[in-house]
Amino acid sequence: MLAAAIIIIALILALWAAIALWRMAALKLTFQQALLYAPLKILFGVKDEDVRTAREANPPVIYAIWHSSRLEPALMLSLLPDDTLHILDLDSARAWWLDPWRSLARTIVFNAHHVFVSRRLVRRLRGRGRLAVYLPDDPAPDPKAFRLFRAISRIAVNAEARIVPIYVEGAESSMFSLEPGKRRSLLPRLRIRTLPAMTIAELVALAAPEKPLAAKAMFDRLLQVRGEETVEQFSEAS
Secondary structure (H helix, E strand, O other), rough: OHHHHHHHHHHHHHHHHHHHHHHHHHOOOOOHHHHHHHHHHHHHOOOOOOOHHHHHEEEEEEEEEEEOOOOHHHHHHHHHHOOOEEEEEEHHHHHHHHHHOOOOOEEEOOOOOOOOOOHHHHHHHHHOOOOEEEEEOOOOHHHHHHHHHHHHHHHHHHHOOOEEEEEEOHHHHOOOOOOOOOEOOOOOEEEEOOOOEEEEEHHHHHHOOOOOOOHHHHHHHHHHOOOOOOOHOOOOOO
16 A cells, blocks of 8 residues: 555655656756746646747846636746746735745846836846746736826836837636635636737837837737727827
């Protein structure tokens, strides 16, 4: 009985290590990142091919991540370059179960009710830095919530940083969903969607002839990674 238990544990550990080494080689993760990503990959069958696009983006870069569940911080800390500064909400910064993932990269706490353009973040980006920001999962935010998108777009403009939008499809229906009353599945299949890095100036030029302002151009790009249409109410307000 004991011998069988030891064999089963050994097989599980071997499978874990094999998947970690596989994703480490495929995505150029650190070994620590790959070890903590492996169980998420197994449980949720994560389709992660697009992660290469995000990892290969030349700094300065801002990873703008739709935050629909408690899974996004764990996934992004595992998958984005380990020199990325992750700006977490209070819940993600305090959750005990996220401790192993938070050890993978530097994190700071963000107060969504106190939005401002941080010179410190601009300086970090200008020094070829990377930021990961987690945005409320609302494709039609009210004007107050939209201030967060304005602040991030201004940081990007001041630092001449590229924007990489990221969306974890399926996370909003997981048991870790942040949306109250959402119908949930135990282990939904997840797919990480990204788009190539672009500066705000490039995004504005891409939207010609409309020529939206910075925040609107960035927001449209974030909707694009979700496969959704733009929200016209912000065309002038941003």
